[in-house]
Amino acid sequence: MSDPNARNEGTRAIVTGGAQGIGFAVAKQLVAEGCKALALVGRSGEKGAAAVAELERLGAEALFIGADVSEPANCARAVAEATERFGTINGLVNAAASSARGSLTETTPELFDFLFNTNVRGPFFLMQGVVKGLLQARAPGSIVNVLSMSAHAGQSFLTPYSSSKGALAVLTKNVAASYRKNRIRCNAVLPGWMDTEGEDAVQRKFHDAPDNWLELAEADQPMGQLVKPHQLAALITYMISPQSGVMTGALVDYDQNVAGVVGE
Template identity: 45%
Template sequence: MSLLDGRVTLVSGGTQGVGAGIARAAVREGACVVVTGRRRDVGERLAAEIGATYVLTDLSDVESARASAAAVVDRYGRIDCLVNAAGLTARGSLLDTTVELFDRHMAVNLRAPFFLMQAAVRDMLRRAEPGTILNIISVSELGGQPYLAPYVAAKSGLAGLTRNAAYAHRFDRIRINGLDIGWTDTEGEDVVQRAYHDAGDDWREQAAKRLPMGRLARVDEIADFAVFLLSARSGVVTGSVIDWDQQVIGGMD
């Protein structure tokens, strides 16, 4: 039997990057997958490619986020697994972040996951059935770079929310965990490196020289671990925010 055989799985922000990788892995493991995102052409193309369903969603709009969860329940009758994979990474320091940029980070990186978790947990409680939720966070939530101040604030909040919700619903057999992922090779990261850091075509090779394992993390590796955490194979684990990175947080020379 596949790890997610027949499980209805909503991957929020699942049309590209890590989210798309998790969607692919979940389909491969037998899940019935719904992906959401703002770009209809990208979402529909991915859904057709992997055998998933696409729901147009703007996570900066809380009602749109809620509607995506409702659409899954309307179509499939339930949500068994939720993955919050969207992540706005627009740069801003403590000194130059505007109110508008701060609010965008909070809306996409914290508010949308909060209310999607609320919707998923309500559905699980309505059916008196167990479920699993995985939040894709970031090692930056532990401190991060100076130019990621609003991102760090939002992702730190998501890490705390992960633990709080897991504790609140542990006796409902709803397992909620998070992954603090590190530097990963994605389409979005390529755009960010070129837009914000004047990176050239060889930025991956240059980055690899500075990393312990000699390369960036890969989406498929994170996706396989995400599927494991969503599945019964991960046992009773809940409330864990796991550092998924090649750097050792707190280690120093």
């Protein structure tokens, strides 16, 4: 049996949103599994520097690329910078996203464009850059997109967000089908309600949440917790790694609540 502590030793990865939350948890898990080459993409240079220092302390070579992934030129630049530093990138985790609130009747064109540019256009052009590099190198690779259980429908105040994650679900399957004969795999995870820095900010900004909102929320969950980034990270790094074999086009729900179940 392959050693899980070495399953990503050949991975050279880009992780978006990599300086915090899900992205940073994935980056640390990749290093724990042998990855030595990591490019983190994000907006905060301060958080990026701290994340790189931590990953280098753990034994990896890390690079922070400051970029807003909603702009295609930034996606192309991120792939180019990572490739110049590490060689052909064979792993991509699209974890950067916005979950800004908006209902059907309240969503402005500006909010709609912001969410789709960040949550769909960014992953699209990052995948484009990585796949082009893999095709040129005639090398296998693996992509994992972070979606949301909201892709199944979502709440009334998440209409454009849910729509963007639904679009990314279709994009995941399309890319998987398009490049499977090139041994380029593309999968996605759909986490439920998560305990992240970003969620804390959203709860306070949009829902006037009290300081103990997390305690209250977890007490109401079937398993007594929200999804933790380190729990999800282990699944994502397995899906990125060669250990996941021929797995491609999969959309994996990661939640304690089951889609389609009502009133239980």
